Amino acid sequence: MSNPERLRISGGALYDPANGIDGAVRDVCIEGERIVAELPRDAPRLDVAGMIVMAGGVDIHSHVAGPSVNHARRLLPEERAIDPVPAPRLEDGTLARTGTGGTVPSTFATGYRYAGLGYTTAMEAAVAPLGARHAHAELDDTPILDAGFFVLLGNDDYLLRQIAAGESARARDYAAWLLGVTRAYAIKIVNPGGVSLWKSGDPGRRNVTGLDDAVGSSAVTPRKILETLCAAANHLALPHPVHVHCNNLGQPGNYATTLESMKALGGQRAHFTHLQFHSYGGERGKPWQSAARDVIEYVNAHPETSVDVGQVMFGPATTVTADSPVEYLLATSTGGGRKWVNVDIELESGCGIVPYTYKEQAAVAALQWAVGLELFLLSTDPWRVVLSTDHPNGGTFLSYPELIRLLMDRSYRDERLKRVNQKLLAGSALLDGLSREYTLGEIAIVTRAGPARLLGLRNKGHLGPGADADVTIFASDGDRAKMFATPRYVFKAGTLVVAEGQLRRAPTGRRLAVRPEYDTAVTKDLRRFFDAHATVSFDNYGAEPVA
Amino acid sequence: MTESPIEHVTCLGCGCACDDIAVVVKRGRIAEASNACTLGAAWFGDGVVPAEIRVDGRAAPLERAIGKAAELLIGAARPLVYIAGDVSCEAHREAIAIGDRLHAAVDSVAATAAGAVLAGQRRGRATATLGEIREHADLVVFWGVDPDERYPRFVARYATAPGDLGKTRRVVAVDVGASRGPKDADLRVAIAPSDEVDAIGAMRATVAGRDASPARFGSAVDLSRRMMQARYTAIVVDGEPGAGAIDPDRAETLIALGQALNGPARCTLCTLRGGGNRSGADAVLTWQTGFPFAVDFAGGPPRYRPAGGGGSAEALLADHEIDAALVIGAPATIPGPVAEGLGRIPVAVIGPRATTSAVRAVVAIDTGVAGIHEGGTAFRMDDVPLPLRASLDGPRAALDVVRALRDRLVGGAR
Numbered sequence: 001m002s003n004p005e006r007l008r009i010s011g012g013a014l015y016d017p018a019n020g021i022d023g024a025v026r027d028v029c030i031e032g033e034r035i036v037a038e039l040p041r042d043a044p045r046l047d048v049a050g051m052i053v054m055a056g057g058v059d060i061h062s063h064v065a066g067p068s069v070n071h072a073r074r075l076l077p078e079e080r081a082i083d084p085v086p087a088p089r090l091e092d093g094t095l096a097r098t099g100t101g102g103t104v105p106s107t108f109a110t111g112y113r114y115a116g117l118g119y120t121t122a123m124e125a126a127v128a129p130l131g132a133r134h135a136h137a138e139l140d141d142t143p144i145l146d147a148g149f150f151v152l153l154g155n156d157d158y159l160l161r162q163i164a165a166g167e168s169a170r171a172r173d174y175a176a177w178l179l180g181v182t183r184a185y186a187i188k189i190v191n192p193g194g195v196s197l198w199k200s201g202d203p204g205r206r207n208v209t210g211l212d213d214a215v216g217s218s219a220v221t222p223r224k225i226l227e228t229l230c231a232a233a234n235h236l237a238l239p240h241p242v243h244v245h246c247n248n249l250g251q252p253g254n255y256a257t258t259l260e261s262m263k264a265l266g267g268q269r270a271h272f273t274h275l276q277f278h279s280y281g282g283e284r285g286k287p288w289q290s291a292a293r294d295v296i297e298y299v300n301a302h303p304e305t306s307v308d309v310g311q312v313m314f315g316p317a318t319t320v321t322a323d324s325p326v327e328y329l330l331a332t333s334t335g336g337g338r339k340w341v342n343v344d345i346e347l348e349s350g351c352g353i354v355p356y357t358y359k360e361q362a363a364v365a366a367l368q369w370a371v372g373l374e375l376f377l378l379s380t381d382p383w384r385v386v387l388s389t390d391h392p393n394g395g396t397f398l399s400y401p402e403l404i405r406l407l408m409d410r411s412y413r414d415e416r417l418k419r420v421n422q423k424l425l426a427g428s429a430l431l432d433g434l435s436r437e438y439t440l441g442e443i444a445i446v447t448r449a450g451p452a453r454l455l456g457l458r459n460k461g462h463l464g465p466g467a468d469a470d471v472t473i474f475a476s477d478g479d480r481a482k483m484f485a486t487p488r489y490v491f492k493a494g495t496l497v498v499a500e501g502q503l504r505r506a507p508t509g510r511r512l513a514v515r516p517e518y519d520t521a522v523t524k525d526l527r528r529f530f531d532a533h534a535t536v537s538f539d540n541y542g543a544e545p546v547a
Numbered sequence: 548m549t550e551s552p553i554e555h556v557t558c559l560g561c562g563c564a565c566d567d568i569a570v571v572v573k574r575g576r577i578a579e580a581s582n583a584c585t586l587g588a589a590w591f592g593d594g595v596v597p598a599e600i601r602v603d604g605r606a607a608p609l610e611r612a613i614g615k616a617a618e619l620l621i622g623a624a625r626p627l628v629y630i631a632g633d634v635s636c637e638a639h640r641e642a643i644a645i646g647d648r649l650h651a652a653v654d655s656v657a658a659t660a661a662g663a664v665l666a667g668q669r670r671g672r673a674t675a676t677l678g679e680i681r682e683h684a685d686l687v688v689f690w691g692v693d694p695d696e697r698y699p700r701f702v703a704r705y706a707t708a709p710g711d712l713g714k715t716r717r718v719v720a721v722d723v724g725a726s727r728g729p730k731d732a733d734l735r736v737a738i739a740p741s742d743e744v745d746a747i748g749a750m751r752a753t754v755a756g757r758d759a760s761p762a763r764f765g766s767a768v769d770l771s772r773r774m775m776q777a778r779y780t781a782i783v784v785d786g787e788p789g790a791g792a793i794d795p796d797r798a799e800t801l802i803a804l805g806q807a808l809n810g811p812a813r814c815t816l817c818t819l820r821g822g823g824n825r826s827g828a829d830a831v832l833t834w835q836t837g838f839p840f841a842v843d844f845a846g847g848p849p850r851y852r853p854a855g856g857g858g859s860a861e862a863l864l865a866d867h868e869i870d871a872a873l874v875i876g877a878p879a880t881i882p883g884p885v886a887e888g889l890g891r892i893p894v895a896v897i898g899p900r901a902t903t904s905a906v907r908a909v910v911a912i913d914t915g916v917a918g919i920h921e922g923g924t925a926f927r928m929d930d931v932p933l934p935l936r937a938s939l940d941g942p943r944a945a946l947d948v949v950r951a952l953r954d955r956l957v958g959g960a961r
Binding site for chain 2: 065067069070071073074075076077080081084085086087094095097098099100102105106107108130131133134137138141198199200201202203328331332338339340341342343344345346347353354532533534535536537539540545546
């Protein structure tokens with residue numbers, strides 16, 4: 001099919017929750033890169049009668065580009081060897097690029113595979129500032145997706161020094177400067193203070209355990225880091241608030257830390273990511289259990305708080321995170337013999353990588369799977385509880401269709417539940433028989449409209465006039481996994497990129513970045529700091545082109 | 548270009564990628580590269596490079612040279628794209644695109660450190676960016692390497708501790724046969740090359756709490772105890788081949804030791820790598836294909852055939868599999884065995900000093916040197932990306948020429 005400048009997509013059932021449309025048959029009109037209200041009657045037409053029309057998918061949290069992701073790719077040649085990605089033959093007869101898949105695909109394959117699922121926007125969730133230039137270069141080689149990244153703060157020496165000195169205004173100016181020079185989209189906090197301790201080599205204190213542990217100076221605590229950066233993001237009116245990976249990820253009993261973190265930022269906009277990994281009851285040395293209900297009830301009651309779930313899906317995954325002390329525990333707690341990468345990143349952050357397979361018959365993996373589903377099913381506001389697997393940590397983005405089926409199809413879910421290890425599931429609401437089934441409208445919210453709204457992307461996630469013409473069209477199928485895995489058509493900025501399940505075009509995506517204003521006095525102090533501590537010149541730092 | 552110094556210039560003379568060089572240009576030549584070491588000064592030189600284009604040894608216009616290179620590659624049954632040194636990551640990206648389209652084998656100078664990278668693929672590794680050594684390491688162990696020789700500013704820039712740490716830090720030289728650590732180390736440990744891997748094994752056993760080592764490993768075992776008592780140890784080892792033979796298991800056993808030391812203490816294993824942006828070639832090939840070197844597009848999607856798999860440029864050339872090659876980068880940086888193999892087949896070279904190279908090329912197109920005549924991105928040995936700055940006008944940019952060749956071969960499609 002050709003790619004006309006104007007196109008009327010007609011006869012489909014629209015799921016456009018941002019505009020209050022829940023399955024009504026409506027036309028969608030595309031002119032150039034945008035959705036428009038109307039087109040002349042003789043405009044070219046794509047008949048999609050009987051099909052389901054949604055906006056392009058928006059992934060709020062995924063690891064797809066940058067130094068950590070590339071370390072993960074390099075670490076696992078064996079999984080790539082069994083998943084070759086041939087070059088797609090495009091509409092104009094040319095071949096696109098080849099690549100490899102596995103849990104951490106090569107850049108071109110990442111773009112093609114996301115588009116193949118009907119996703120047209122993705123946020124890389126953790127880039128150390130020092131790696132920003134690298135992350136942008138990878139995104140330049142990741143076709144189709146409009147993409148940006150969250151820049152890591154919260155374990156960086158300069159910030160901790162400002163907090164120690166009580167310089168919150170300067171901390172804010174620094175954050176604004178950093179977002180600009182790295183061309184980032186939002187502030188990411190990972191295990192505030194914990195990574196800094198891990199890197200310090202203090203033998204008695206290899207991580208923080210709670211919000212009020214001192215990090216270096218007694219004036220610096222995880223709580224203080226969260227408060228400082230949350231206030232900065234909101235003061236700077238960033239489109240997306242602080243994106244928080246809480247302390248104590250993956251630890252039994254960590255739900256208490258999670259709730260405390262949410263309360264610490266109570267009343268202010270904040271996003272808490274991969275909540276599943278932070279919603280466990282029990283305590284160290286005792287059996288784990290689900291604490292999903294406690295955590296989601298808080299979220300339900302607090303409209304300023306948003307989350308993505310970070311669902312665990314059975315099968316191979318790669319855990320890759322800036323939370324390097326956690327990866328040390330994972331690498332050493334599973335009997336050894338696993339590959340393990342740790343990279344301490346000077347003055348800023350860390351990186352840890354451990355390949356991992358979630359097995360149905362493993363008690364902890366089954367609990368994690370159940371906790372994620374509980375969070376989804378007990379959520380009362382899909383706009384604030386959105387879909388992620390923390391790709392590739394809980395599973396790859398290719399598992400989203402299967403996850404959607406679990407949410408939409410109770411009998412399928414119950415059948416899967418019977419097959420998993422039950423040992424730690426006592427107390428899980430899932431065992432009580434949660435009957436909820438997500439509707440198509442709710443799926444459109446948690447995969448599109450919700451993440452777009454939480455990210456402050458006004459032209460994404462919906463199909464109203466002025467929106468980017470990112471449109472996904474599915475042939476209806478009772479097997480929702482199959483339906484969501486193989487959209488019939490995908491448009492990106494008005495370009496038909498997927499037709500009949502085949503990649504037809506692979507245009508370059510746009511970069512999503514912010515450039516907040518700040519008092520430039522901070523750069524004078526930063527220059528001094530760089531001269532004393534950094535190994536990269538201040539003028540070469542970040543991701544801006546140099547003269 | 549300007550006569551005033553160009554500041555914050557990144558040097559690709561070795562993998563340190565020092566980015567504090569100030570280049571002074573006078574009358575079209577580099578008069579001074581301040582802060583540069585002797586190796587860096589030699590790398591910058593006076594910045595004068597040839598700017599010629601030759602086809603079959605005779606001067607030719609660019610268009611014809613590109614046409615001829617395209618012809619050579621399209622006509623090849625089994626082409627090789629080899630990425631040499633001194634080109635930017637932006638040029639790497641184009642070079643790999645050409646390899647992808649041609650169903651070529653692709654390899655690069657990054658493969659000189661294949662041993663270290665392959666060991667990392669088997670085990671992972673506990674490492675750090677170089678600034679962490681300076682900020683945190685209270686014990687620095689140079690394992691059979693004195694960085695002064697091939698990485699002259701490594702110690703000054705990355706292993707000289709500030710403040711109180713500087714007073715308490717201890718430096719250990721592990722001398723493995725003739726491969727000796729720094730002369731001014733606080734402590735020396737001598738290990739016979741034939742004992743090296745076993746000694747590292749004994750150290751690792753000690754760290755793991757198993758303690759039954761032969762007496763001749765006593766000083767190595769003592770060192771491992773010292774490492775356990777330190778807060779943060781940096782083990783520095785050379786990833787590039789040197790004069791002496793290195794036990795093929797050294798890289799992996801050192802990785803295992805470094806990882807194990809993160810139980811009782813913290814430890815980073817720092818692998819020194821050479822210059823010319825070879826770490827960048829590794830990074831770009833990894834993000835585009837999933838593999839760091841020895842990639843083969845012969846069957847379409849990339850296949851990985853590293854050392855032992857027969858897919859390295861050296862092995863393919865030695866096996867007479869390759870019938871034409873494209874070299875992107877400075878031919879002078881190509882390792883001997885690869886250069887030797889290239890000497891037996893028709894080659895097109897696009898890169899700095901292509902026309903004066905010892906590799907006899909059917910097509911030779913001189914370009915600027917990345918970091919001297921053209922900008923872009925390069926990677927430090929620890930995978931930190933750095934911008935390159937042009938301080939001098941030079942011949943046509945390598946990126947532009949490679950892109951023109953790619954457009955000729957691929958038609959500009961993505």
